[in-house]
Every structure is written in structure tokens, then in C-alpha cells.
Amino acid sequence: MMSEQGSGEQLSRRDELKGAGLKVTLPRMKILDLLEKSNQIHMSAEDVYRQLLEMGEDIGLATVYRVLTQFEGAGLVKRHHFDTGHSVFELERGDHHDHLLCIKCGRVEEFIDEMIEKHQKSIAKQRGFTITDHSLVIYGICKQCR
Amino acid sequence: MMSEQGSGEQLSRRDELKGAGLKVTLPRMKILDLLEKSNQIHMSAEDVYRQLLEMGEDIGLATVYRVLTQFEGAGLVKRHHFDTGHSVFELERGDHHDHLLCIKCGRVEEFIDEMIEKHQKSIAKQRGFTITDHSLVIYGICKQCR
DNA sequence: AACTAAATGAAAAGTAATCTCATCCTTACC
DNA sequence: GGTAAGGATGAGATTACTTTTCATTTAGTT
Numbered sequence: 001m002m003s004e005q006g007s008g009e010q011l012s013r014r015d016e017l018k019g020a021g022l023k024v025t026l027p028r029m030k031i032l033d034l035l036e037k038s039n040q041i042h043m044s045a046e047d048v049y050r051q052l053l054e055m056g057e058d059i060g061l062a063t064v065y066r067v068l069t070q071f072e073g074a075g076l077v078k079r080h081h082f083d084t085g086h087s088v089f090e091l092e093r094g095d096h097h098d099h100l101l102c103i104k105c106g107r108v109e110e111f112i113d114e115m116i117e118k119h120q121k122s123i124a125k126q127r128g129f130t131i132t133d134h135s136l137v138i139y140g141i142c143k144q145c146r
Numbered sequence: 147m148m149s150e151q152g153s154g155e156q157l158s159r160r161d162e163l164k165g166a167g168l169k170v171t172l173p174r175m176k177i178l179d180l181l182e183k184s185n186q187i188h189m190s191a192e193d194v195y196r197q198l199l200e201m202g203e204d205i206g207l208a209t210v211y212r213v214l215t216q217f218e219g220a221g222l223v224k225r226h227h228f229d230t231g232h233s234v235f236e237l238e239r240g241d242h243h244d245h246l247l248c249i250k251c252g253r254v255e256e257f258i259d260e261m262i263e264k265h266q267k268s269i270a271k272q273r274g275f276t277i278t279d280h281s282l283v284i285y286g287i288c289k290q291c292r
Numbered sequence: 293a294a295c296t297a298a299a300t301g302a303a304a305a306g307t308a309a310t311c312t313c314a315t316c317c318t319t320a321c322c
Numbered sequence: 323g324g325t326a327a328g329g330a331t332g333a334g335a336t337t338a339c340t341t342t343t344c345a346t347t348t349a350g351t352t
Contacts, residue, residue: 248320
């Protein structure tokens with residue numbers, strides 16, 4: 001007796017995975033779920049792993065790394081390097097944005113500036129580059145930390 | 147009998163080190179020398195280490211890492227993270243600039259755009275951030291690689 | 293329900309970077 | 323110029339992060 005488990009949300013998650021050519025497995029669903037529900041914008045593989053453990057899920061660290069990398073390839077998440085030495089992942093919500101990062105507390109704010117985007121495009125064009133991606137991070141000290 | 151080894155160039159390098167509060171040692175001089183003379187703008191610690199080996203210098207990798215980090219602290223070099231997973235170092239020449247990076251051949255071009263700089267400052271101000279640094283990298287495919 | 297291929301978990305391996313500590317070299321002082 | 327003291331170095335151990343391997347499990351198909 002199959003109960004109607006699939007909420008609309010879960011169905012759409014299923015589709016995201018299928019659309020990416022990935023089998024719908026428990027670990028993948030749980031990780032996607034966590035990324036969507038977490039209030040943390042950027043999560044490292046370790047963060048994801050630990051939170052899953054706390055939730056009682058038994059998912060290996062290797063799987064977390066593997067799945068996050070696959071999600072990146074599928075365009076479901078974006079990987080950032082910032083200046084920390086390890087990767088953090090952010091759910092791709094379609095809206096490109098840049099980052100402001102507090103070097104004291106780690107706080108991250110997002111922003112977009114159309115003028116900056118335009119200038120970037122024109123610079124790339126001038127130099128004969130076809131843009132595939134770009135990354136703008138402003139490091140500083142936030143209001144609360146001063 | 148000490149011969150007059152010090153060219154003007156070497157003297158200024160000496161001063162750079164002293165000014166940074168660092169003893170003038172052979173490894174530091176060689177590394178600084180390499181960074182100044184290399185035609186590679188960005189070098190990883192491994193790059194520096196290997197090139198020194200090739201030049202017949204016997205400088206340990208640990209020293210290269212240590213010295214580059216000290217140079218960074220002293221403002222002699224700038225460390226970049228890009229999206230490669232490891233750090234690269236660039237000699238600090240006083241002129242701030244951003245980067246265009248070809249993801250196929252690794253080619254790096256530098257650029258500055260005053261308008262972008264201004265917009266960054268105004269965004270940080272709006273949000274109450276005091277900027278300490280910023281990093282803008284445009285990833286793409288260069289003319290030659292297409 | 294059974295089959296096939298892909299996905300997973302645990303442990304091993306691989307990288308980049310840092311640390312430890314005995315030895316060496318610079319600098320400051322005589 | 324010689325010498326003492328403390329910082330600097332090199333080799334190897336160590337850490338942190340990430341990827342790979344391989345036996346087992348699971349999802350999607352028949």
C-alpha cells in the first residue's frame with residue numbers, strides 16, 4: 001500500500017533530479033531538501049554532512065561530496081571558493097548575484113548591480129573573451145562587527 | 147674580499163624585505179627574484195618550487211609556502227584563489243586590478259574599470275560594510291581558444 | 293519479482309598546505 | 323672581522339579537504 005507521500009515540493013525536486021539525468025535516490029533527495037530548507041545560504045560539504053547526521057540520516061561524506069559535485073555539473077548548485085581554502089555550495093535559484101562577505105563573522109550578503117554586469121560584458125567583449133561565468137566578492141567588515 | 151654584487155635591483159629588493167621586517171635570506175631573495183623576473187603573472191607555490199629546482203636552487207617546498215605567506219602578510223604579493231582549488235601568488239605592483247581568465251588555456255588578462263570600482267564602493271557603503279579587499283574574476287574562453 | 297546499471301558507504305589514497313624540530317644563517321654586538 | 327642569539331630553513335610528519343576504489347545496495351526497467 002503506497003501512501004501518497006509526494007508533496008508538490010517533493011515532486012518538483014524529483015523532476016529537478018530527473019531533468020539533470022540523475023536517478024532519484026534517497027541521499028540526493030535529502031541533500032537537495034537540506035539545501036532548500038536550510039537558512040544557511042552557503043554550505044560546505046562538511047556542513048551538509050553534519051546536518052544530515054544531526055537529522056539522523058546516515059549518508060556518507062563521500063556521497064555528499066559526490067552528490068554536490070554532480071549537482072554542480074547539473075546546474076542545481078553553484079560552488080564558490082571565496083578565500084577560505086574550501087568550497088561552499090549554494091542552491092542555484094536562477095538569479096545570478098555577487099557577494100559581500102564579512103571577514104570577521106563570516107556573514108554573507110548578496111547583491112546585484114546591473115551596471116557592473118554590463119561593464120563586465122563589455123570588457124570581455126573588448127578582449128575577445130566569451131564569458132562563461134564570473135565571480136565578484138567584496139570582502140570587508142560588516143556593520144555589526146565594528 | 148667582498149665583490150660589489152649589489153645591483154640597484156638587488157638593493158631595492160633588500161629594502162623591500164627589510165621594510166617588511168624580514169631578514170634578508172637567500173631563499174627570500176631568490177623567491178622575490180623569481181617572482182619579479184618570471185613571465186608568469188600568477189604562480190602557485192609548486193610553480194615557484196619547481197622553477198627554483200630547475201634553476202639549481204635547493205629551497206624546500208615548506209620554505210616556499212612560508213615565504214610566500216610572509217610576503218602576502220607584508221603586502222609584497224597578493225594571493226588569489228580563483229576556481230582552481232589552490233592558491234596562486236602575484237607580485238604586488240601597487241596597481242589594483244581584476245582578472246579575465248580563460249578556462250581552456252589558463253591565460254590571464256588584467257583589467258581595471260573605474261566604474262565597477264565605484265559601484266562596489268557604493269554598494270558596500272549602502273550595506274554598512276567597510277571594504278578590506280575585493281576580487282572580481284571573469285571566467286571565459288579567449289579568442290585563441292575558440 | 294527479477295535484472296541491470298548506477299549509486300552508495302567505508303576506507304584508502306591523493307592534494308594542498310602547515311607544522312615540528314634539529315640545524316643553519318643573519319644580524320647585532322664586541 | 324669574530325661571535326653570540328634568535329630567527330630562518332629543510333625534511334619529513336601532519337592536517338584538512340577532497341577524490342577514488344570496490345564491494346554492496348538501490349533505483350528503474352522488463
